[in-house]
Amino acid sequence: MPPAMPQTPHKDDLEETWSFLEAGINSVMLKLEEGVDMKTYMALYTAVHNFCTSQKAVANNQGLQAHRGGSFPVPPPVGVVHSGPHQLTRTVLSAAHLLGEELYKLLGEYLSRHLEVVLNESKGHAEEALLGFYIREWTRFTTAAKYVNHLFSYLNRHWVKREIDEGKKNVYDVYTLHLVKWKDDFFENVHEKVMDAVLNLIEKQRNGETIEQSQIKSIVDSFVSLGLDENDSKKSTLEVYRQYFQRPFIDATRTYYENESRQFVAENSVVEYMKKAEARLDEEKARVGLYLHPDVAKTLTETCLDVLVTAHSTLLRDEFQILLDNERQEDLARMYRLLSRIKEGLDPLRSTFENHVRRAGLAAVEKVASEGDSFEPKLYVDALLQVHTRYQNLVDDAFNGESEFVRSLDNACREFVNRNRICKATTTKSPELLARYTDSLLKKGSKAAEESELEEMLVQIMTVFKYIEDKDVFQKFYSKMLAKRLVHVSSVSDDAETSMISKLKEACGFEYTNKLQRMFQDIQISKDLNASYKDWQDKVLDDDDRKRMVDAHYQVLGTGFWPLQPPTSDFTAPIEINRTAERFQKFYFDKHNGRKLTWLWQLCKGEVKANYIKNAKVPYTFQVSTYQMGILLLFNETDTLSYSDIQKATTLVPEILDPNLSILLKAKVLIASPEGAKPDPSTTFTLNYNFKNKKIKVNLNIQIKSEQKVEADDTHKTIEEDRKLLLQSAIVRIMKSRKKMKHVQLVNEVIQQVKSRFPPKVPDIKKNIEALMEKDYIERLDGDEISYIA
Template sequence: MAAYTQTPSLGLEETWQKLHEGIDGIMNHLEQGMTYTKYMELYTLIYNYCTSSRMQTGFSEPLGTNATNRGANLMGADLYNKLKDYLKAHLEGVRAEAANQNDEQLIMFYTKQWTRYTTASTLVHHIFRYLNRHWVKREIDEGHKQIYDIYTLSLVSWREHMFMGTESNVMAAVLHQIERQRNGETIDTGLIKKVVESFVSLGLDETDSTKSTLDVYSKHFQEPFVKATHEFYTKESEAFIGANSITEYMKKAETRLAEEENRVQTYLHLSTLKTLVKTCEEVLIKHHAGPMQEEFQVLLDQDKTEDLGRMYLLLNRLPDLEKLRVLFETHVRKQGTAAVEKVADSAASAQVGEDEDEEEAPAPPPKRGAKGGPAGRRLDVNHEVYVTSLLAVHTKYDELVKTAFKGDAGFVASLDRACREFVNRNAVCTTSSTKSPELLAKYCDQLLKKGNKQTDDADIDKQLDKVMTVFKYVEDKDVFQKFYSQQLAKRLVFHTSASEDAESNMIQKLKEACGYEYTSKLQRMFTDIGLSKDMESAFQTAMEKTHDKDELLDFSVLVLGTASWPLTAPKTEFNIPAELLKTYERFQGFYTQKHSGRKLTWLFHLSRGELKTNHVKMQNKTSYVLTVTAYQIGVLMLYNNATSFTFSDLTGATGLSKEALGGALQQLLKSKLLVTAENTKHGPNGVYELNFDFKMKKIRVNLAQQGTKEAKQESDDTHKTLEEDRKLLIQAAIVRIMKTRKMLKHQNLMQEVMQQLHQRFKPQPADIKKCIGILLEKEYIERTEADKDMYNYVA
């Protein structure tokens, strides 16, 4: 530990004279350094002076007074004031010297003097440590204002006697340097950083010397700097945008904003960032937002993704992007509508060409209907082309939203609204929004069938994800469900599914999108297939026990629940061929014995079988194997007994209606397995002969394909049943709502019905009113006597 020897204390003037010499050396010749001995000499002078009251007998203290502290208080004030006066005189001299400096020279002088002064002040602060610990602390504790520790006193003195007389000139020089940098010149940013640090250091809290504020920096640096920035960029941006394109201006604005943000990081105080950026955004973006917004449509038309991204990042700094989102939504809707128009025009041209071939006479060009497509005619659009065109538009602009608009939620919503519009209302949909879900279901059927273009389950799953993208925008999801369930039923019945896993994945996707109820019947269809396999196996085992193998046909059967499967009973009678009758009767008996309370309805129009041809050979090699419908089997088996039949002969023998027989004959005639006799045509008066010159490239020939007319008829029938289903759904919704509410006004009931059903389809107000009328007649609900616009639920 250090020990001090008490020496005789000096008076104030003698003490200060020695201190003045030492402090002046520190302030003006700091680079020469100070020895430890000199440091301790100055420290001891202050210590001895402040404690000298203990040896002075001239003081008379009241009883109980701490003489040591009291003396220190009195003597410390004199030294504090002497130092304060010295700092004032010293800084006035520095300020006078600064008056002769200009521009960069002034900044260099200011920063050099600031560095020297603060370093010297730190040393002086340590020399006066005893005064700080006792007299200064005592004064501050007693609440005396404008008393600071020695280092803070030095900063206050700089602010009052140096800074306040030079800050305007220093700031002018600093702003000039920053302007030079903005114009591309190289400057010494370290000098400006030191100026900023000095301004920040001078922010002292007058009420608490231990705290600091940014008041000096904000008022004397930030305010003039931001004002100069506003003026500079106002002038520059107006000149630049007048001489250059909007896209070039956006690049300039983007660069300038980055420069200013970097400027704050490099040599300004971080508190300036928010105000500076806001000012730049106002001048560079807000003032020119109009021309940029007008350019937005041009960039969309030209697919300028990079420029659109730059515009988004700039305009997104402003509070409102709604105008751009509206423009984007309108643009996407137009692009989607135009893409479908091309598909519709192509389909219309192809359809007119087909009609010309059929009629063998020229036809006028198709007349456009009010909403596209040949007037009064239903367009036969290729589902793959249609869905692909929808996906192409969505994919393009979805990528644009992700890339240029950074996945902005507002633009995502605009894209969704636009896609929902052109998916449901376009040239192919004409007067109804049910066409899109129908074509989407057919496209899905194509993906899930054997022989599709996809090579494995992963590829199929990717395509199904795209299907779900379009499905999300479809309003009439019940239409999709109707067609999808029919096509799934056919894939399961005819064993044409490409993959069970893919089928399950698709049902899971639909379940996630629409809920369990939407897919419950689809899942039960798979359950029925499993149960049916077990029953078929049991039947085969039973038959093998009681019959020789030669007596049994290669027979398989699917027993399906009526409630789960979208299959209808045939509308025609059918005389089962003798060759199949025994097997039919055996299974009928087996099932009745096993399930006495159930009834089997045979769907012969969906049944398939294989026949071998014996009347022709392929170069003496083998017979053709024909895949045919049950009705075609009924027709062809007749030709084992004769080679020619009239239409009426075939009708009588098979029991089929004229329509069903005509459909069965269509593929047989198209393949030329049967031919019409000379001078006859296909129809009620036709005569059908077995073609002994029948030839096909492949041994296995599928003649069980559905004809175009049958497919159209099936589609029309589906739409009709769909209308009935919707009526039942609306009625069920009304009953559910009224059962819960008990009493409800007409308009509120209409709104709640629409809300409940909007995820399946968009019910029309007229249809809801009709269903309300039906339920009034059935007395499920009733009007109140007091208010005819109010309904009561009838329990």
């Protein structure tokens, strides 16, 4: 049982009152575990209240009131009785003001004496024992402070509040007074030893030892609690924590990791160091959550990054190329994570990566080019795609899809797609080969049988297309090949064709695909037209006429939308074909008066049955071009014809006739005399009655390589003409809106406007500016200025 408290003191006696209070505070401060009974607690509370409101004390302390300046004049005692409630209240509060100061001063002296004892006891402890002692005393002291603060709550509400309101410094509520005394009388004397012990504990943990983490957390919390705002005692700051805990902690952290990283790098590989650095960064991040204050997180991270990453960044970057060469994706990802956390840490890596990808792309194309000119477009496009796919995956997985690495990848791909060994002669080779590969996919017989597989391949084509600079070249070749697929009804599916055009439209806009879409419309209109023609024939033709007519299908194609040219040779079609063509023309002109039809014989095709062949159970069917059909139908009248007979009957020029005869000879449909002779004026051709083939349907309509080359050359000429028109229209459009411009500004603006279609050359732009001047669209003024002529 605690010793009995003395009798409640006389309320007017300061010495007796403090003696009574001191005994009670001792019980709270020193014997908190035993507690204070409620009766004693209330007696202590009452003693503070009674003393502060004592009337006799008011009279006995008038002189002191006057000494303080007479802010609250106190009337004589007799006046107190008769002055009324208002005067009485002023007097009592004024006295409480004075008496509170004495109690406050005595309490402060008591706390200083108490902490002097605690300080002396602390000298017998060191390291972890000191931390345990500090935490126990801190817990005991702050808990007791809450009780004492409540005992003095009347003092807090009146005297302390009045002093603070008047701007008095070094006056706090009783609880805060405890913290101030702890800081001034105890903390200032022990904080260095305490921090040394804390830092030793943290170093042990960093070295792999198990420590009592709660001790450090308690120390951190006590340092934080000691932060007081000098201008507002009710507010707390982190100044004490930052000065006495955070700064030494950060300094010790820097020193520890400088020593460790220096030694580790000297003894281990760069990859092992990166693993170590990443682990250490994770540990320090976890340490904040375990027992440090969140305020330290940013500074701690910056310090660790500075020591572990920035200080060794050159070493890490030197390893980057080695990791790329060996495709060490996991280690590349680790390097990216580390260097991305420091300022400009990744910049040198991006340029290294870009050069690496460019070299890989050039090497892949070099391998394809080494096979000569006979390589398939698929081989070339696959080589480009494999490089892109490999490094796109690397960017996504190792570099987190970071936009700047994506830009580096794009720059590298653009470079090796447009400027490689195969494109050395002309930069238009890539778009041409891409268009040819697209054509092979969209033609019937494509190996990508599954619709989903084909769609994926089209997506990959668009990946390469994105990097192609000469997009107008792709458009020209693609439109020509699309025209052939549509005319020959050889598309793998309408859905696939539509999907590809949609992708091109999304990438380059409506204008890029406008003609392609109009081509599809013409095909649909032609289907409807053929249906109408069939109905018309049923009405106007009798049975005999129908038997003489060839079963035909017609496609009427708009001149402005289809990239098709008239035939390069005269052609006298067989009478069977002529009769049918004239019949269709009559029907068409009845529907569309004033239009003109040009027959594109070079694109027409058909089938003929070989009823003459011996020993054939089922007659062979020859799939032929119209030119081949015209040649073969001549043999209905005779078995043997000379070269001149055939040329005279068909009126085909040798450049067209000779390759078609060569195909018929190679397939052994015709036999040349003399044997093995090539088509020329001295050659005679005989129908082969013993023709044999494994297939019943024999395709003879094969495009000749020389025709392909001529067609490609014609396409390139068209591209040059189109570019000239595009440049001139851009120049006129710009000048029309601007009226006057400097020559250099005009050139730059033209480049900006047309670069999405092709990269224009400055000399070409200048040449077209001169051409427009000659046509009086624009004129040159003084000072290298150009003006638009309205």
